[in-house]
Amino acid sequence: MSLQGCLASRKDCSGEGQPLTMMEIMDICKSTQQAAPSKSLFVVLPDGKDYTGGIYLYNGGEFTLITDKEKSRYSMELYPELNRNGTIELKELIDVGLILQYLSLKVESMGLGVSQRARVPKKINQIVNKETNRNYKFLYSVAVRKRDHITVVEDSLEPLQKKLMEGTILLDTPECYKNRAIYENRYQGISLDDAIFNQTDKKSPDMTSLYELSQLLWACQGETDHTTHGNRDPLDKNGFGRVHASGCAGYAVYPIVFVDKLANLEKGAYWYNPIGFSALNRWIYVNNQFNYDHFIQKYNADNSIMEIQKQFSIKFPNYIILLCIDRKKPCSGFGHSKIGKLVMSTEYWGEVEAGMALAGLQLQANALGIPWQKKIIISPEDPKYRRLFNLESVEQSIDKMVSNLENLPKNEKLSLKGHLIPAILFYVQ
Numbered sequence: 404m405s406l407q408g409c410l411a412s413r414k415d416c417s418g419e420g421q422p423l424t425m426m427e428i429m430d431i432c433k434s435t436q437q438a439a440p441s442k443s444l445f446v447v448l449p450d451g452k453d454y455t456g457g458i459y460l461y462n463g464g465e466f467t468l469i470t471d472k473e474k475s476r477y478s479m480e481l482y483p484e485l486n487r488n489g490t491i492e493l494k495e496l497i498d499v500g501l502i503l504q505y506l507s508l509k510v511e512s513m514g515l516g517v518s519q520r521a522r523v524p525k526k527i528n529q530i531v532n533k534e535t536n537r538n539y540k541f542l543y544s545v546a547v548r549k550r551d552h553i554t555v556v557e558d559s560l561e562p563l564q565k566k567l568m569e570g571t572i573l574l575d576t577p578e579c580y581k582n583r584a585i586y587e588n589r590y591q592g593i594s595l596d597d598a599i600f601n602q603t604d605k606k607s608p609d610m611t612s613l614y615e616l617s618q619l620l621w622a623c624q625g626e627t628d629h630t631t632h633g634n635r636d637p638l639d640k641n642g643f644g645r646v647h648a649s650g651c652a653g654y655a656v657y658p659i660v661f662v663d664k665l666a667n668l669e670k671g672a673y674w675y676n677p678i679g680f681s682a683l684n685r686w687i688y689v690n691n692q693f694n695y696d697h698f699i700q701k702y703n704a705d706n707s708i709m710e711i712q713k714q715f716s717i718k719f720p721n722y723i724i725l726l727c728i729d730r731k732k733p734c735s736g737f738g739h740s741k742i743g744k745l746v747m748s749t750e751y752w753g754e755v756e757a758g759m760a761l762a763g764l765q766l767q768a769n770a771l772g773i774p775w776q777k778k779i780i781i782s783p784e785d786p787k788y789r790r791l792f793n794l795e796s797v798e799q800s801i802d803k804m805v806s807n808l809e810n811l812p813k814n815e816k817l818s819l820k821g822h823l824i825p826a827i828l829f830y831v832q
């Protein structure tokens with residue numbers, strides 16, 4: 404299955420667990436560990452035909468049984484290694500997000516489903532630490548389950564007719580959507596395994612069009628179907644949501660693009676709007692043409708290229724993508740309820756989600772054959788970054804745009820509730 408196919412059909416599922424073969428489990432873990440080869444994976448299994456249920460350690464292609472005192476009721480659960488020695492560094496949290504997204508996409512390619520679990524796994528944590536005499540701290544986990552969200556809905560909504568405001572740049576339609584037809588697994592692109600293991604021919608990025616940037620941004624934070632989105636409307640079970648998971652659907656990542664030279668874009672800073680002008684309608688009608696509803700919005704003419712280049716000791720490419728997080732952004736839907744607030748842990752979840760978004764960028768760049776680099780920002784809350792990236796301006800632009808959205812779901816709150824915190828720089832070379 405192609406990377407684009409996996410991204411387009413990714414959705415949290417709630418189906419029953421079914422024991423997998425050890426070969427399937429090994430294949431999942433091998434692909435998953437590629438996201439952070441230095442990390443061990445803790446896997447919880449049920450009783451299977453060729454293995455005993457329990458908690459296993461996966462490292463370097465080998466499984467070691469830690470204990471059979473705790474078993475999963477799902478196909479498998481996965482907890483990335485994370486050592487708690489004082490403050491957890493941003494890089495460690497980014498790695499957790501990378502691992503969880505690689506797992507989700509690999510499982511999707513096998514026709515299975517996943518569910519991200521936002522409650523801190525205290526029991527598993529205690530058992531593993533007791534058995535290993537270590538001080539691990541597990542955050543979110545992902546459980547592999549039978550896929551129960553298969554039906555999709557034809558996009559029959561009347562598209563919004565829009566006149567673009569100054570500074571709004573429509574992006575190219577993601578490869579898996581053509582002419583408003585619902586995704587049908589017809590995209591013939593790079594396979595997921597090839598993208599994961601980086602087995603693609605390298606080429607220079609195309610700076611004459613927006614195509615590559617469009618695909619990168621969608622794979623990073625885009626929405627994955629045409630008419631329904633997670634828990635935002637009555638057709639919940641037929642929707643897919645975003646290309647990566649989030650604790651109770653409380654998406655906290657904001658991609659920002661600093662452009663020097665790309666197609667006919669003016670130099671400046673832009674933020675990516677994955678939900679477009681409407682949070683429910685995936686298509687708009689502009690200049691007598693249908694367009695997929697995602698775009699970048701210019702918020703600053705001064706893109707700080709020279710200062711960014713100096714600050715991070717890099718030779719500035721034609722554009723850079725900065726991933727920011729809002730730690731105070733409330734969750735939508737279930738997260739707003741009393742029960743949701745009780746079961747969801749918000750500690751570090753924004754940072755972990757940034758890692759998931761980074762996974763989309765990395766894998767899409769691999770699939771496009773574009774060499775890339777990343778930098779995790781050290782001390783991201785240093786006030787100097789607010790000036791360097793002009794974050795106050797982008798926050799004002801985001802809140803202004805949200806106030807003008809159409810068909811906004813009642814249970815969704817999209818405006819910022821805190822200051823944006825820069826986390827990752829990603830750029831192609």
